[in-house]
Amino acid sequence: MRVLHQWIAVSLLAFSCIIPPAAARAEVSEIRITYQPSIIYLPVVVMRHEKMIEKAGASLGLANLKSSYSIFGGGGAATDALLSGNVDVVTTGVSNMLLLWDRTKGGVKGFAQSSATPMWLISTNPKVKTLQDLSQGDKIAVPTVKISSQAILIQMAARKLYGDDQYAKLDQYTTTLGHPDAVAALTSKSGGLTGHFSAPPFEQQEALLPGAHVVTTSTEIMGGPVSNAVYFGLTKFHDNNPTVVAAFYKATREAEAFIKAHPREACEMYAELSGDKTPIDELVKIIQQPGMLYNLVPVGTMATALHMVDTHVMKTRPASWKDFFFAEAYDLPGN
Numbered sequence: 001m002r003v004l005h006q007w008i009a010v011s012l013l014a015f016s017c018i019i020p021p022a023a024a025r026a027e028v029s030e031i032r033i034t035y036q037p038s039i040i041y042l043p044v045v046v047m048r049h050e051k052m053i054e055k056a057g058a059s060l061g062l063a064n065l066k067s068s069y070s071i072f073g074g075g076g077a078a079t080d081a082l083l084s085g086n087v088d089v090v091t092t093g094v095s096n097m098l099l100l101w102d103r104t105k106g107g108v109k110g111f112a113q114s115s116a117t118p119m120w121l122i123s124t125n126p127k128v129k130t131l132q133d134l135s136q137g138d139k140i141a142v143p144t145v146k147i148s149s150q151a152i153l154i155q156m157a158a159r160k161l162y163g164d165d166q167y168a169k170l171d172q173y174t175t176t177l178g179h180p181d182a183v184a185a186l187t188s189k190s191g192g193l194t195g196h197f198s199a200p201p202f203e204q205q206e207a208l209l210p211g212a213h214v215v216t217t218s219t220e221i222m223g224g225p226v227s228n229a230v231y232f233g234l235t236k237f238h239d240n241n242p243t244v245v246a247a248f249y250k251a252t253r254e255a256e257a258f259i260k261a262h263p264r265e266a267c268e269m270y271a272e273l274s275g276d277k278t279p280i281d282e283l284v285k286i287i288q289q290p291g292m293l294y295n296l297v298p299v300g301t302m303a304t305a306l307h308m309v310d311t312h313v314m315k316t317r318p319a320s321w322k323d324f325f326f327a328e329a330y331d332l333p334g335n
Helices: 002-018 039-049 052-059 075-083 094-103 149-162 179-188 202-206 218-222 235-240 242-261 263-274 280-287 301-310
Strands: 030-035 066-071 090-092 108-115 120-123 140-142 174-176 195-197 213-217 229-234
Touching (some): 030 039, 030 075, 039 052, 039 066, 039 280, 052 066, 075 229, 094 108, 094 301, 108 242, 120 202, 140 149, 140 179, 149 195, 149 301, 195 202, 229 235, 235 242, 242 263, 263 280
Parallel strands (some): 030 090, 140 174
Antiparallel strands (some): 090 229, 108 229, 120 195, 120 213
């Protein structure tokens, strides 16, 4: 009897090696992606409009792969959706990705950058020429207080101005508000809002408001470009769906190439899907301004990560930007 049991065990093992269980190896048939209102998410808009993921999937043997898209007002809600299993890929600020990477101990990582575009801090208060001029009564909108890219940049600026232990000195002047709502509040002078750390094309719209002026920019604070939109998702999703992930990467590269080759068409797609009434010619000018980077190369991510460690938002100190990105991004000249 013991020999029979051993034979059955060996036979089952051999059978399982010959015929792997299809159900265990099946990949998802739909990839669910988030982004936010802003032209910094133009690559996602192009992928969506042109069904690039579906086409990439078909070229890789996934004839029935679908993609769906959700628009969130800020990164906080999008990351909640990721952790609850309602979406697969979040496109938002790098600080949100880093926070989840740290708290899940690598259970969340980045796929690649979506864009690195200059962000302007606009104020309508004539007394505020620099960040040091902020005082009681000033209220600056950011997508998510303390953790969005804009909020982190304000903290980085505070460290330079007042010392490392004063990184939170300017947090008192920030408030959570999505970009479209912040533009509306500044325009109507409602809600006590006096400033907005914005993103294209909203910052260009706000710069035309009476009395509006640029106080500082992300480029000035960082000394160069910084990723303000990255793709990230669960490591489990990445590992369980290699062909779907390959299709996603293929689509992101195609979207990047499309924007470079057809900037006007890309802007028309953005206007169609977003409802943005900015003239197409103006949108084209915006995306072709110096410093507007639509590519997969992560930039400034390590500087952001080290700031978050120094300020005790993150516990894990990464040795390299590659620690919090998937291996597919390793051949990129990131930092």
